[in-house]
Amino acid sequence: MHPENRIALGHVRAAELRAEADACRLAAAAGRPRFLRGLRARCGWALVEVGLRLAAAPRAAAALA
Secondary structure (H helix, E strand, O other), X not given: OOHHHHHHHHHHHHHHHHHHHHHHHHHHHHXXXXXXXXXXXXXXXXXXXXXXXXXXXXXXXXXXX
16 A cells, blocks of 8 residues: 555544544533533532441441441
8 A cells, every 4th residue: 555545544543533533522511501411520429428438437437336
């Protein structure tokens, strides 16, 4: 394969990947309402807090025994 053909194919593939990335970005921005972003973050942090409490609970129970 000639170098010019490889370069042309590389440019075409790069353009395809850029278009696909743009489409994904637009779909992600349009797919989720703004208020759900905050709700998702709050629920995530609540789960982290519960997990930390559960992970710390056996140590406290072992210290009392």
